[in-house]
Amino acid sequence: MYQPPHHREDRLEVQHELIRLHPLGTLVTMTKSGLVANALPFILDAARGAYGTLQAHLARANTQWRDFEPAVHALVIFQGPQRYITPSWYAVKQETGKVVPTWNYAVVQASGPMRVVEDRDWLATQIAALTNKLENGRTSPWAVTDAPPAFVEAQLKGIVGIEISIARIEGKWKVSQNRPEADRQGVVDGLLATADEQSLAMAELVRGRSK
Numbered sequence: 001m002y003q004p005p006h007h008r009e010d011r012l013e014v015q016h017e018l019i020r021l022h023p024l025g026t027l028v029t030m031t032k033s034g035l036v037a038n039a040l041p042f043i044l045d046a047a048r049g050a051y052g053t054l055q056a057h058l059a060r061a062n063t064q065w066r067d068f069e070p071a072v073h074a075l076v077i078f079q080g081p082q083r084y085i086t087p088s089w090y091a092v093k094q095e096t097g098k099v100v101p102t103w104n105y106a107v108v109q110a111s112g113p114m115r116v117v118e119d120r121d122w123l124a125t126q127i128a129a130l131t132n133k134l135e136n137g138r139t140s141p142w143a144v145t146d147a148p149p150a151f152v153e154a155q156l157k158g159i160v161g162i163e164i165s166i167a168r169i170e171g172k173w174k175v176s177q178n179r180p181e182a183d184r185q186g187v188v189d190g191l192l193a194t195a196d197e198q199s200l201a202m203a204e205l206v207r208g209r210s211k
Contacts, residue, residue, distance in 0.1 A: 036067065073114075082202070123159060
């Protein structure tokens with residue numbers, strides 16, 4: 001990943017927090033016919049391994065779990081807040097006009113060896129943990145046990161688990177650090193005025209970072 005120094009985010013706890021808040025990752029693996037990518041929700045076990053371990057499941061009919069090259073590390077891309085930034089928000093636009101649009105974003109890329117898990121109990125545990133995490137905070141959270149046991153067992157037979165021990169992890173927070181303070185404040189004000197979820201989240205990231 002292209003990494004200008006002022007955009008790097010090397011703090012593991014910050015990288016992990018983005019994964020927890022944005023668990024839908026894009027799994028990229030190499031196969032004999034080329035690269036394959038699928039979006040999957042992941043669970044992060046931060047206590048396993050130097051950088052943590054990622055767990056997910058995919059449909060048994062999805063050939064990615066069979067066709068990947070074990071010798072090539074799998075890559076998972078987690079996308080955090082992202083937003084188009086118009087140059088109209090920059091104070092410099094009024095002074096010189098020498099501005100261009102850009103896109104702000106926060107992203108984490110994690111890679112490592114991937115193994116396939118077909119154990120029924122592992123799959124049941126992973127499904128329950130993922131469900132509990134995503135249902136947490138809802139007024140009436142749904143649980144796997146709400147479904148008939150025979151139905152759950154049939155569903156488990158249709159999926160395969162994967163586990164990736166993270167060997168390398170990179171974070172990139174491109175949030176207007178390269179702009180003068182007046183431009184940064186203009187970006188924050190513009191995002192707050194837009195007021196959609198992505199804009200508000202990006203405004204917080206811009207406010208929290210400096211050059």
